[in-house]
Amino acid sequence: MRLNATIYDGQRFASEITIIQPKRGEISIPALWAFLTSDTFAESLKKVDQKLAVTNSSFGRVPLDVAYWERQGQALLPNGIPKPYSEDPTQWVFHGNPKRCTEPLQVALARLVGYSWPAEQDSALELSAEARALVARCAQLDPLCDDDGIACLPSVRGEPALVDRLRALLAKAFGSDWSAAREAQLLRDAGCDGMPLAQWLRDKFFEQHVARFHKRPFLWHVWDGHKDGFSAVLNVHTLTRAKLQTLIHTYLDDWITQQRRTVDSGGAHGGGAQLKLAKAQALKAQLLAILDGEAPYDIFVRWKPMHLQPIGWDPDLNDGVRMNIRPFVEAGVLRIPRAKLGIKWEADRGKDVPSAPWFKLGPAYGEPEGTRINDHHLSLADKQAARARAGAGAKS
Numbered sequence: 001m002r003l004n005a006t007i008y009d010g011q012r013f014a015s016e017i018t019i020i021q022p023k024r025g026e027i028s029i030p031a032l033w034a035f036l037t038s039d040t041f042a043e044s045l046k047k048v049d050q051k052l053a054v055t056n057s058s059f060g061r062v063p064l065d066v067a068y069w070e071r072q073g074q075a076l077l078p079n080g081i082p083k084p085y086s087e088d089p090t091q092w093v094f095h096g097n098p099k100r101c102t103e104p105l106q107v108a109l110a111r112l113v114g115y116s117w118p119a120e121q122d123s124a125l126e127l128s129a130e131a132r133a134l135v136a137r138c139a140q141l142d143p144l145c146d147d148d149g150i151a152c153l154p155s156v157r158g159e160p161a162l163v164d165r166l167r168a169l170l171a172k173a174f175g176s177d178w179s180a181a182r183e184a185q186l187l188r189d190a191g192c193d194g195m196p197l198a199q200w201l202r203d204k205f206f207e208q209h210v211a212r213f214h215k216r217p218f219l220w221h222v223w224d225g226h227k228d229g230f231s232a233v234l235n236v237h238t239l240t241r242a243k244l245q246t247l248i249h250t251y252l253d254d255w256i257t258q259q260r261r262t263v264d265s266g267g268a269h270g271g272g273a274q275l276k277l278a279k280a281q282a283l284k285a286q287l288l289a290i291l292d293g294e295a296p297y298d299i300f301v302r303w304k305p306m307h308l309q310p311i312g313w314d315p316d317l318n319d320g321v322r323m324n325i326r327p328f329v330e331a332g333v334l335r336i337p338r339a340k341l342g343i344k345w346e347a348d349r350g351k352d353v354p355s356a357p358w359f360k361l362g363p364a365y366g367e368p369e370g371t372r373i374n375d376h377h378l379s380l381a382d383k384q385a386a387r388a389r390a391g392a393g394a395k396s
Contacts (some may be wrong), residue, residue: 003036003041003042003045005033005036005037006084007081007084008291009126010022016053017240018056019052020032020036020059020303022304026066027064027066027069027070027079028070028073029073029080030073030074030076030077030080030081031066031069031070031072031073031074032069032073033073033076033077033081034062034069034072034073034076034077035069035072035073038072041062044062044063044111045058045059048061048062049061049102050078057177066260068119074342079352082128083126083127083128083129083131084125084126084127084249085127085128085130085131085132086131087100087102088101088102089101089102089103089106089107089110089117090211090212090213090214092117092118092119093118093125093127093131094117094119094132095117095120095127095131095132095135095138096111096116096117096119096120096134096135096138097134097135097137097173098111098141098169098170098174099134099173099174099175099177100134103190104170104173104186104189105166105170105186105187105190105200105205106168106205106208106209106212107291108169108173109151109166109201109205109219109233110172110218110219110235110257111145111169112144112145112146112149112151112162112166112169113145113146113149113151113219113234113235113236114145114146114147114148114235114237114238115218115219115235115237116138119131119388120133120138121137125303137331140172141169141172141173143348144165144168144169145169146165146171146235148238148243148246149233149234149235149237149238149243150232150233150234150243150246150247150251150361151232151233151238152230152232152236152251152255153198153201153202153230153231153232153233154229154230154231154232156251156254156255156258157250157254158252161198162201162233163197163198163201167183167197167198167199170183170186179227182275183197187200190204190208191204191208192204202231202335205233205334206219206220206221206335206336207335207336207340209221210336210340210341210342213321213340215341215343216320216321216343216390217236217321217325218235218236218237218321219233219234219235219236219367220233220234220236220239220325220328220334221233221334221335221336222234222247222283222287222328222333222334222335223235223283223333223334223335224276224279224282224283224333225279225282226275226276226277226279227284228272228280229276229280230251230255230276230279230283231335232247232251232253232282234247234319236321236324236325239315241291241312241313241314244287244290244291244313245291247287247349248284248287248288248291252280252283252287253283254286255280256277256280256281256284258272259274259276259277259280260273260277263277273305283333284331286331287331287333289331290313290327290328290333291312291313292312292380293310293312293313293314293327293380294379294380295377295378295379295380296327296330296384297327297330297331298327298377298378298379298380299313299314299315299319299323299324299326299327299387300309300326300374300376300377300378301316301319301323302348302357302358302361302372302373302374302376303356304356304357305357305386306357306378306382306383306386306389307383307386307390309378309383309386310371311380311383311384311387312380313327321343322343323374325341327342327362329341329343330354335386345374346358346374346375347367347371347373347374348370348372348374349372350372351371351372352370352371352372353370354369354370356370358373358376361373
């Protein structure tokens with residue numbers, strides 16, 4: 001039996017979570033923490049209740065040697081329970097500083113495209129003094145961060161290549177600890193020993209990002225399919241319709257202009273530029289299709305009625321990565337293939353209630369009513385008509 005313990009901070013919790021609070025004076029918090037995080041507690045609980053879903057009342061029947069665990073608690077936590085601190089970027093209380101974390105390259109790149117962590121945004125969040133100091137130091141990196149959440153791997157629109165920008169941010173974050181040897185060490189730690197940083201960005205970053213953040217990537221690597229062609233890292237939290245238009249008509253168009261000039265000049269690299277131009281133009285067509293949002297490049301959110309479905313690229317962050325990333329997957333413009341991305345749109349577990357907006361959709365896919373279908377597409381015409389009807393109804 002595996003049990004995970006954490007400090008309860010007063011938030012709402014699900015029924016499968018149990019709050020254990022000592023009566024005043026019976027046992028100290030450090031002693032209780034030492035006991036609850038020990039193998040002894042899990043083994044003792046199993047003797048009391050062998051079911052997989054342990055009932056809340058069973059926790060109170062676990063025997064506890066208070067004197068022994070007071071000694072253990074004092075040895076483990078002589079200064080009491082420490083305030084929250086984490087170097088794991090998947091955690092809510094992560095401080096956001098690339099120098100002190102488990103994934104420096106991922107964190108640095110996320111910062112570069114304007115992403116920040118909750119601990120940086122909530123001054124009331126309880127953190128250790130060390131975590132707060134690291135949060136404060138992140139401000140020194142702000143001048144090197146992108147202003148629109150779009151960072152292109154090649155140099156376009158007068159911006160340096162992304163590898164140069166990332167290296168500059170890492171150098172600023174690490175200060176006197178930065179060197180070529182440090183860069184090589186970070187790549188070794190990322191499982192890319194001997195690989196140049198530019199190649200990591202191009203070939204490994206996105207795959208590792210997807211895996212590290214549990215198949216819910218908040219940075220998307222869009223590319224045209226040519227290893228030396230156009231590609232960009234996008235901060236999904238800022239990828240509005242206007243930002244997608246900026247990607248297409250400012251950054252990508254600038255790259256297309258560069259390749260067209262090379263082709264027209266007839267230089268030694270004209271042949272390669274011709275292929276790059278064709279690949280970039282094909283990417284532009286796919287991104288414009290996503291912007292337009294006609295099926296199959298639409299976003300379908302199964303818990304929203306027809307008139308609230310997004311029209312074109314108009315994502316709601318609250319719908320989640322799984323819903324919003326689908327047009328990019330359908331268009332095949334992400335750096336890793338669909339299989340490696342690992343995000344699927346099969347039916348969700350459970351059944352919808354009859355009042356759910358898509359309760360009757362199941363039979364169209366050979367499933368019973370109430371099946372939570374996700375892999376469904378809607379035409380622009382149908383969504384626009386639904387909005388018109390909803391608007392007319394509201395006016396009447």
